[in-house]
Amino acid sequence: MLQDMGEVTSDQVAPDTMAEKADEDSIALAGAVYGLLASLLRRAPRDISLTSLATLSTLDRTGTKRITELAAIEGVTQPSMTTLVASLERQGLVERRGDPGDRRVSLVSLTEAGREYMLRRRRAGTEAFATLVAQLPAAEAAALAAAIPALDRLRDLDNALRDATIRARA
Amino acid sequence: MLQDMGEVTSDQVAPDTMAEKADEDSIALAGAVYGLLASLLRRAPRDISLTSLATLSTLDRTGTKRITELAAIEGVTQPSMTTLVASLERQGLVERRGDPGDRRVSLVSLTEAGREYMLRRRRAGTEAFATLVAQLPAAEAAALAAAIPALDRLRDLDNALRDATIRARA
DNA sequence: TTAGTTACATAGAGGGTCAATGCATCAGGG
């Protein structure tokens, strides 16, 4: 998505038909989402990469996974995931065991330290985000809360699109 | 924000007071925003970095800027911006002129090719995002549109926070 | 003029990603 999105601002077009009204909304929306994401991103994690964080989160939510599986889920190549898991292992956040049933396979799971890391991170992050949201006028906070299902669905749609793209390449 | 956010999912807590209801919303919201961010990011630009894109956008919106100014706006160090601008200059997207009033200064502005690049990107991105939004149920699309001001304000708040952090370090 | 400050450039290092490739293991047909 972002690779095609650019920064979209609503003052770039002059809609003149009914059909373009929806487009106008999309434009404003794309701009708003992009702007927020870019802003959040600029203050992004430095201690661990976004992909590492997503991987830990996946392991936390769904339990043990193999390398190839994790790579597909996070949308990176298998060699990248190998490197990433090795790094997380050095940090003591995950551990690897062999699969008794298939000795080619390496099963990755969260260590206790990994679970604690995610817990700390979740608490601190929620707090920080809540602080931000708390500064919104009540009406805007409510509007935001009401948009949560839509945000979730957007993510799912985008994920589905990515998967389709990957399958199309294969 | 993200450096502290982690992936936040709403099933991690068991709120039991009125005050914690707002927290629950924040948690769900943080999770939704983070999830969308991660999903969009995985399909992020490869032809040019996110910071480069943001820099071009800034130049497009606000016109000529000096290196140091751009670095501060985009939240990167001055040497990084020097490298980044040099790269964009090689690609013909920006140009540099000296400042007649202060010969230490390098003034950066968008070339015609740079303006065209942003225009193309904006169109393609809006289209892609609109395609995604078009797949939302009408009610969710409306909820999202209603949340635009809140999203904008969140970005501004986050930006302000970053600026404050930078000033605190200085 | 001289000292301090400011604006930008350069050097070196670290982290993350990728494509290409190698190695071990598995599964199925002679």
Add this chain to the structure above:
DNA sequence: CCCTGATGCATTGACCCTCTATGTAACTAA
């Protein structure tokens, strides 16, 4: 039982982006 092709993971080498530390030129004020 043993080849053969497929599969899972690791390694290699390259590229990009960012940072810190440092250097150079230009400005400013005493």
